[in-house]
Amino acid sequence: MVDLQEGVLAIEWINGKSVRFLLGGGAEGEEEVDEVHGDVVESEETDEAEEDPLKGYNITQDDIMQLIGTEIAKMHEADIIHGDLTTSNMMLRPPSAPDKSSELVLIDFGLAYTSTLVEDKAVDLYVLERAFASTHPASEPLFASVLKAYERQAGKDWKAISRRLDDVRLRGRKRSMVG
């Protein structure tokens, strides 16, 4: 609901936590929940680690990466550029029933706009890539899954976006201009 006169916006309440929180501490001691049997596979380092924030979501970190890639691809397919992609702007809704899966919800479209340009989509992905590397340095290798899932969802659009993304990477800050 939008009340222009009073400047009031009514938006949907999203149950769940942000992906930033769920990927939190990062590196060691992560517990992975086996999706089929629901057993918790504990690694040796978990004794000191806090309770896994992913408990109850029935999902692995890699699954989350794939959801991220898929949802961003769907958004880009509609020519919507988020403009501020970070894991703090993504939420994971817990499954509504034991046989259902978690849902990824993109939030905070304050900097969003529409564009058909490959450049804008590539930059959108690049912003996420850099944000990811800085907030979850230990999970950086997982980011490849994001792009893989994006590729799967984007289909024929991927080639152009992928090429542009490579160019954008070369342009970024702190990049060597030796060539």
Place this chain on the structure above:
Amino acid sequence: MESFHYSQFSQEYSNVHIALFTNVTNATELRNRLVQASTMSGPEGDAERQAVDFAFIDATLICSTLHLKSAILNSVLAQAQGALRTKTVHSEILWNLNPTNNISEAIRRYGVSSSTTSLLVVRIGRPGDPATVQMQMSAVVSGDLSPTSRLAGITDWARVKKYYKILQQIDADPQKDIQRVHEIVVSSVSMKSVIV
């Protein structure tokens, strides 16, 4: 019947009563009565208009109570800000349910017609005893008063999709498809004031 009120609006139009009637038998007469009431003059006319002072909505086009309440909230807001696009807050609900700006089309599509068998009846107004409102509704509609939870089984999704121009199947799974359509419809109704 569901009754609630919006505390942020003035007492005059903050109370809402919603009732679902199934197996409606007097749809045609009801429609004629509404048309006549709008043209009648004098105290007789006023009394008639009072008796049918409700929004009569074809229940098969309503996806959920959330859908209906979104349209109701926007209507109450419009009335509170003196920005009604139609004559009354009740007709405004019908207008808000329709994706276009055409008032006659909205009434024709979402209002009561001779083929209507399930009706959602809404009264927006001053605080009133729900039992009295229910009696007034039953005096006008010949049908079975049913719990609003029954709405889920009544929705004609094919027609909903047609009016909202959702031409293709969004999801292979019919359950998920209906969920997506519901999300689209509720969002569209909520944002009608900013979707041109």
